[in-house]
Amino acid sequence: MSLAKAATLDEPGGFTFLQLSDSHVGFNKPANPDALGTLKEAVDKIKAMPSRPTFYLHTGDISHLSKDSEFDNADQVMNGLNAPVFYVPGEHDLLDDGAGKAYFARYGKGSKGAGWYSFDQNGVHFIGLINVADLKPGGLGNLGAEQLAWLADDLRGRSTSTPIVVFAHIPLWTIYAEWGWGTADSAQALDLLKRFGSVTVLNGHIHQVTQKVEGHVAFHTARATGFPQPAPGTAPSPGPIKVPDGQLRKYLGITDVTFIQGKEQLAIVDIPLAG
Amino acid sequence: MLHSVFRPISRAPGAKAFEMMLLLAMTCSLSAAYAQDPKVTIDNFTFTPAQLTVTPGTMVTWSNADDIPHTVVSDDKVFRSKPLDTDDKFSFTFTKPGEYGYFCSLHPHMTGKIVVKTF
Numbered sequence A: 001m002s003l004a005k006a007a008t009l010d011e012p013g014g015f016t017f018l019q020l021s022d023s024h025v026g027f028n029k030p031a032n033p034d035a036l037g038t039l040k041e042a043v044d045k046i047k048a049m050p051s052r053p054t055f056y057l058h059t060g061d062i063s064h065l066s067k068d069s070e071f072d073n074a075d076q077v078m079n080g081l082n083a084p085v086f087y088v089p090g091e092h093d094l095l096d097d098g099a100g101k102a103y104f105a106r107y108g109k110g111s112k113g114a115g116w117y118s119f120d121q122n123g124v125h126f127i128g129l130i131n132v133a134d135l136k137p138g139g140l141g142n143l144g145a146e147q148l149a150w151l152a153d154d155l156r157g158r159s160t161s162t163p164i165v166v167f168a169h170i171p172l173w174t175i176y177a178e179w180g181w182g183t184a185d186s187a188q189a190l191d192l193l194k195r196f197g198s199v200t201v202l203n204g205h206i207h208q209v210t211q212k213v214e215g216h217v218a219f220h221t222a223r224a225t226g227f228p229q230p231a232p233g234t235a236p237s238p239g240p241i242k243v244p245d246g247q248l249r250k251y252l253g254i255t256d257v258t259f260i261q262g263k264e265q266l267a268i269v270d271i272p273l274a275g
Numbered sequence B: 001m002l003h004s005v006f007r008p009i010s011r012a013p014g015a016k017a018f019e020m021m022l023l024l025a026m027t028c029s030l031s032a033a034y035a036q037d038p039k040v041t042i043d044n045f046t047f048t049p050a051q052l053t054v055t056p057g058t059m060v061t062w063s064n065a066d067d068i069p070h071t072v073v074s075d076d077k078v079f080r081s082k083p084l085d086t087d088d089k090f091s092f093t094f095t096k097p098g099e100y101g102y103f104c105s106l107h108p109h110m111t112g113k114i115v116v117k118t119f
């Protein structure tokens, strides 16, 4: 962490949170034989930081196959952070027979509908959305009418000067439709958000950093802690890529986000596990 | 059914042409589109073949060659596999004629179709 940044943490109203994503605990293929190990490395890296974030977001695919043992292992590592972690599920977390029973039993407390929720921190409004449930053939991620109605309700009456952070697993803008990297009805969600002066959208799913700013909305995807995936269209499929030995940790990482009171945009810094 | 009698032979290399001749000789109405050994491979996030035609009573087997899990889920909820990890298989026997669209519920851009008809 830079000195300038460390200084901002002492200012009233400013705070830092950290995004982790796509841990895929249980994954053990050549692209990363030990996904639990690299999650632990990410947590150790955070614990070694001079100043700890206020809380954490995990934007889904905690597990690889929604197994209780995978969630257990992930939780044991994440507990080492000793601060609140706010989760949204990835499609890999809702694979059990109960369509996410194991996930919601652990992480769904206090959430609404099929698991979405919001909370406030130092005047910033955070919204966790789910776009991986009940996906339809041929398509992208999906929020659904019920969730969009909830979102409209959640935002109603809020001042346009309230900074908003939206987090969800699949990107809320179309990065590459051929690989399903987008959300079919995200335009309706963004429409509800357009009156706000500062909106930050944090996603995972694609296991690499991408960003875009459109008007008052900053879009960002985080690296995975589990395994890297190819840049859009650069491989026959979006499957895990095996990078040269010794390079893996350059492709894995976490995302640090700082809110500074009085500044419109949040400061986003991507931190690879190594290099 | 005829094809179930012949299925074990069809795995032997070189037996295919012989089997085909036998089948044609015995049931002249069989179309060339008839799938002898119906398998769908999942590779590079693609169902191959994307469309498969079989006769009623045929069991189709999907197998996942990717190192990421996929599912095989019927559009109309006729069948649904568990998550298939690498090399896992799923089979379903189609009894009724019709068109069965399906997809991967994890990666819904992955779609395929099984056509079941009597020749």
Ligand SMILES: [Cu+2]
Pocket: B069, B070, B071, B104, B105, B106, B107, B108, B110
């Ligand atoms: Cu899939």
